[in-house]
Amino acid sequence: MAITLDVNGKPLTVEAAEDTPLLWVLRDELGLTGTKYGCGIAQCGACTVLADGAPIRACLTPVSALGSAKITTIEGLGGDHPLQQAWVALDVPQCGYCQSGQIMSAAALLEQSPKPTDEEIDGAMAGNICRCGAYQRIHAAIKVASGQAPATASPQTDA
Amino acid sequence: MNAPIFRRAASAGEGVSRRQLIITATAVGGALMVGCSPTDLLAAGAEGETGPFGAFVRIAPDGAVTLVCKHIEFGQGSHAGLAAIVAEELDADWSKVAWEHAPANAKLYANGGLGAQLTGGSTAINNSWDQLRQAGAAARAMFVQAAASRWNVPAGEITVKDSVVSHAASGQSADFAALLADAAKVAPPAEPTLKDPTQFTLIGTDRVRRKDSLAKSTGQTRFTMDVQAENLLVAMVAHPPRFGAKVASFDATAAKAMPGVVEVYEIPTGVAVVANSTWAAKQGRDALSVNWDEAKAETRSSADIAQRFRDLAAGSAALEKGEEWQGFETKGEVAAQGGGLAIEVAYDFPYLAHATMEPMNCVAQVDGNTAKLTFASQGPTLDQLNVAKIVANLPGAIEIETLPAGGSFGRRANFQSDFVVECVQIARKVGGNRPVKLVWTREDDMAAGYYRPLVHHRVRVTTDAEGYPNTWTHRIVTQSIMKGAPFGGGGVDETAVEGAKGSPYLKATPHVDAQLLTPDAGVPVLWWRSVGATHTAYVMEHTIEQLARRAGQDPVAYRRALYEKAAAKRHLAVLDLAAEKAGWGEPAPEGWTRGVAVHESFGSVVAQVAEVKMENGEPRVGRVVTAIDCGTAISPNQIAAQMEGGTCYGLSAALYGQVTLTEGRVDQTNFDTYRVLRHNEAPKVETYIAAQPAGTHPTGVGEPGTPVIGPAVANALLALTGEAITAQPFVKV
Ligand code: FES
Ligand code: FES
Numbered sequence: 001m002a003i004t005l006d007v008n009g010k011p012l013t014v015e016a017a018e019d020t021p022l023l024w025v026l027r028d029e030l031g032l033t034g035t036k037y038g039c040g041i042a043q044c045g046a047c048t049v050l051a052d053g054a055p056i057r058a059c060l061t062p063v064s065a066l067g068s069a070k071i072t073t074i075e076g077l078g079g080d081h082p083l084q085q086a087w088v089a090l091d092v093p094q095c096g097y098c099q100s101g102q103i104m105s106a107a108a109l110l111e112q113s114p115k116p117t118d119e120e121i122d123g124a125m126a127g128n129i130c131r132c133g134a135y136q137r138i139h140a141a142i143k144v145a146s147g148q149a150p151a152t153a154s155p156q157t158d159a
Numbered sequence: 160m161n162a163p164i165f166r167r168a169a170s171a172g173e174g175v176s177r178r179q180l181i182i183t184a185t186a187v188g189g190a191l192m193v194g195c196s197p198t199d200l201l202a203a204g205a206e207g208e209t210g211p212f213g214a215f216v217r218i219a220p221d222g223a224v225t226l227v228c229k230h231i232e233f234g235q236g237s238h239a240g241l242a243a244i245v246a247e248e249l250d251a252d253w254s255k256v257a258w259e260h261a262p263a264n265a266k267l268y269a270n271g272g273l274g275a276q277l278t279g280g281s282t283a284i285n286n287s288w289d290q291l292r293q294a295g296a297a298a299r300a301m302f303v304q305a306a307a308s309r310w311n312v313p314a315g316e317i318t319v320k321d322s323v324v325s326h327a328a329s330g331q332s333a334d335f336a337a338l339l340a341d342a343a344k345v346a347p348p349a350e351p352t353l354k355d356p357t358q359f360t361l362i363g364t365d366r367v368r369r370k371d372s373l374a375k376s377t378g379q380t381r382f383t384m385d386v387q388a389e390n391l392l393v394a395m396v397a398h399p400p401r402f403g404a405k406v407a408s409f410d411a412t413a414a415k416a417m418p419g420v421v422e423v424y425e426i427p428t429g430v431a432v433v434a435n436s437t438w439a440a441k442q443g444r445d446a447l448s449v450n451w452d453e454a455k456a457e458t459r460s461s462a463d464i465a466q467r468f469r470d471l472a473a474g475s476a477a478l479e480k481g482e483e484w485q486g487f488e489t490k491g492e493v494a495a496q497g498g499g500l501a502i503e504v505a506y507d508f509p510y511l512a513h514a515t516m517e518p519m520n521c522v523a524q525v526d527g528n529t530a531k532l533t534f535a536s537q538g539p540t541l542d543q544l545n546v547a548k549i550v551a552n553l554p555g556a557i558e559i560e561t562l563p564a565g566g567s568f569g570r571r572a573n574f575q576s577d578f579v580v581e582c583v584q585i586a587r588k589v590g591g592n593r594p595v596k597l598v599w600t601r602e603d604d605m606a607a608g609y610y611r612p613l614v615h616h617r618v619r620v621t622t623d624a625e626g627y628p629n630t631w632t633h634r635i636v637t638q639s640i641m642k643g644a645p646f647g648g649g650g651v652d653e654t655a656v657e658g659a660k661g662s663p664y665l666k667a668t669p670h671v672d673a674q675l676l677t678p679d680a681g682v683p684v685l686w687w688r689s690v691g692a693t694h695t696a697y698v699m700e701h702t703i704e705q706l707a708r709r710a711g712q713d714p715v716a717y718r719r720a721l722y723e724k725a726a727a728k729r730h731l732a733v734l735d736l737a738a739e740k741a742g743w744g745e746p747a748p749e750g751w752t753r754g755v756a757v758h759e760s761f762g763s764v765v766a767q768v769a770e771v772k773m774e775n776g777e778p779r780v781g782r783v784v785t786a787i788d789c790g791t792a793i794s795p796n797q798i799a800a801q802m803e804g805g806t807c808y809g810l811s812a813a814l815y816g817q818v819t820l821t822e823g824r825v826d827q828t829n830f831d832t833y834r835v836l837r838h839n840e841a842p843k844v845e846t847y848i849a850a851q852p853a854g855t856h857p858t859g860v861g862e863p864g865t866p867v868i869g870p871a872v873a874n875a876l877l878a879l880t881g882e883a884i885t886a887q888p889f890v891k892v
Contacts, residue, residue, distance in 0.1 A: 024436060024438040027385075033381075036565075038601065039601045040829075041829055044601075074378035079377045084376045088372045088373050091236075091368055091372050093375035094800060094804055095234030095517070097516040126839045130516070131515060132516070132804045133808050133811075133841065135807060135837075136841060136843055
């Protein structure tokens with residue numbers, strides 16, 4: 001069936017069965033491959049996008065369930081979002097595969113709580129797995145993006 | 160970062176006889192090497208041309224320098240260090256240096272340490288150091304010579320800085336772009352003069368940062384999963400539920416009726432559904448009904464395998480045909496020594512999945528005897544060889560465009576190229592050069608094997624009057640990773656004993672009897688970030704900790720004494736550095752307990768002091784002070800990143816990681832049952848790099864940060880509870 005979605009501010013119509021997860025519509029039909037597949041069961045967060053500003057797991061969200069919700073993917077963040085700037089300044093990504101989802105979860109957190117505490121960050125980010133273990137820099141970058149730490153902070157120290 | 164378009168090799172396609180192929184395949188084993196090297200044979204049929212600046216350096220008309228990188232980027236960030244080596248010797252403007260993956264060509268891009276094009280063993284920087292310094296220096300010399308000729312001045316008076324070539328006396332200068340045409344005509348010097356390492360201006364500075372952070376923070380990096388192409392088909396495969404089973408029969412009626420499903424094929428590894436989209440492929444695959452022939456399947460539970468390994472190590476189970484103990488360190492006379500028993504302890508380690516964030520996948524197109532692959536190839540030579548056997552062509556003629564990987568940790572390099580071969584089998588059925596993307600779901604990936612082997616250690620140590628080891632008896636029982644390797648083979652599987660073998664603790668022990676037994680099991684096994692050290696570091700460090708406590712000594716002081724006996728200077732230096740930075744000897748912060756561990760792997764030595772407490776019945780790790788000696792530090796920022804990430808990877812395994820089998824079926828299916836470390840459980844790692852004399856050869860970084868945290872945490876818990884921890888994972892589900 002034809003489904004119209006609001007993705008990154010644009011109305012887009014796709015042909016898809018209504019139980020198709022949003023993830024595969026974004027990736028295969030709309031070519032928005034920044035949103036990743038990692039588990040398919042809402043365990044890893046790699047597929048996180050925003051629906052009206054709230055984080056959702058696109059792998060388990062049928063396209064038909066979205067209604068008129070405004071979807072934002074990593075491609076819709078613009079490239080110079082404070083989180084993206086902080087991510088680059090701190091060289092957060094390793095393999096990078098989880099990072100779209102990490103950034104989208106963090107973006108939702110900052111909407112809710114512009115200056116999140118450590119506990120809030122832990123809580124909001126616990127659903128996003130990073131097998132490369134970039135957690136420490138993800139945490140630091142959220143602090144930087146929210147103006148709670150200087151962007152110059154280099155995480156390593158020399159002897 | 161897109162790989163260059165290389166012309167299809169002239170010899171690809173017709174005319175390649177079966178015989179040539181067999182010769183090539185045999186030569187890999189080192190059997191046939193008359194007049195040409197194995198890499199010559201492996202590269203047969205490959206495009207061999209390189210530009211004027213050699214295989215590794217390309218300079219564009221605008222003067223921009225690109226490193227052609229023979230190592231895959233899968234998160235370790237080695238492209239930064241590798242590009243910096245070139246930029247340093249070339250005196251290129253670092254801000255404009257780029258990199259891209261090399262094409263598959265064993266002759267040009269073999270890993271010096273491994274003899275094949277393969278990223279692994281934390282060797283990227285180590286084996287490229289001399290090669291890339293020379294490549295950079297040669298290119299620099301060509302620019303200098305071009306400028307000297309153009310300006311008619313002595314080459315010795317010319318300087319280069321940030322891609323600008325200058326002659327101070329005459330006041331002339333020109334950038335790489337302006338000199339490029341002339342420089343490209345200069346014959347590259349055979350023995351270019353390298354910089355005095357004390358004059359390095361880029362290497363070792365915080366300016367050496369990875370180049371892909373922006374693309375990876377904006378969703379723009381193109382992974383295999385993201386490959387899209389005209390006519391692309393997506394394939395998913397129904398795999399047998401037990402290792403070693405095969406398809407007996409199947410019914411594809413329901414699968415074929417699914418919208419978007421194009422065809423269903425039987426292939427050697429299962430039944431493949433190809434479809435127009437990922438979701439359609441999954442729907443189709445799930446609708447298949449397959450009967451499996453399990454006559455040759457592994458039907459044991461992992462608990463049975465572990466029990467047999469235990470019994471073998473304890474001497475209470477009989478050896479079967481083909482099983483044989485192999486000594487890997489023997490000295491003195493253990494049996495002749497009297498003395499009281501200090502400690503006898505046995506350790507169990509489970510199978511571990513790599514669980515890369517991006518599950519295994521591959522894109523292949525096959526047309527008759529030609530094959531083009533677009534994917535994250537960690538071992539292009541292995542992959543070419545295995546694909547060549549299927550399409551009956553020369554290995555070098557198999558074209559591979561390497562994409563960055565969403566993690567590997569060893570998984571993407573194996574002797575069978577399992578998922579690559581599967582993809583090519585499907586693409587061959589599809590034929591017509593039509594691209595096929597094989598997608599594994601997380602469940603497929605988790606159940607597919609190639610795990611870190613299940614391992615059992617049994618250690619018996621007697622001590623001298625001061626409490627130091629006098630005899631050390633060590634038995635390791637595990638499946639061999641190297642069995643079935645096209646190179647090496649025979650003798651002790653070093654990957655099973657590395658880290659026990661060569662340990663300074665064994666050096667400091669007068670009488671040693673250490674042996675390995677490698678029984679077979681039907682579960683495919685593979686290297687897993689830090690390989691043997693994943694278990695040997697734990698056994699050595701946790702055993703030493705128990706000995707230190709029995710001797711009533713401080714764990715740092717006890718290790719120091721042994722390192723002095725073994726003349727293990729690097730161990731001593733990083734131990735002292737970590738202890739000092741962690742405030743060892745001063746009380747730990749309220750509520751926390753410290754544990755220390757040290758291990759050498761991949762040429763580097765890492766010491767960690769971890770602060771640990773119990774929280775809700777589980778260990779919680781806070782501050783982790785890490786000291787590393789990795790020779791010359793090229794990118795301190797990325798070394799720290801690897802210590803942070805490697806620590807998380809090792810901690811995840813020690814605390815939670817395990818794959819178990821019940822009657823041959825893998826119990827874990829996804830991240831709900833295969834628990835991994837999460838954000839709120841991550842430690843805070845501080846990295847201190849032990850300074851080395853200028854010019855010291857760099858050593859590994861990607862893996863050495865992984866094996867130390869497990870024992871450091873166990874040693875803290877031992878201090879806290881008085882109990883040794885003899886099995887991983889620590890947290891039982
Ligand atoms: S892919 Fe959706 S949460 Fe993992
Ligand atoms: S950066 Fe590799 S999984 Fe997060």
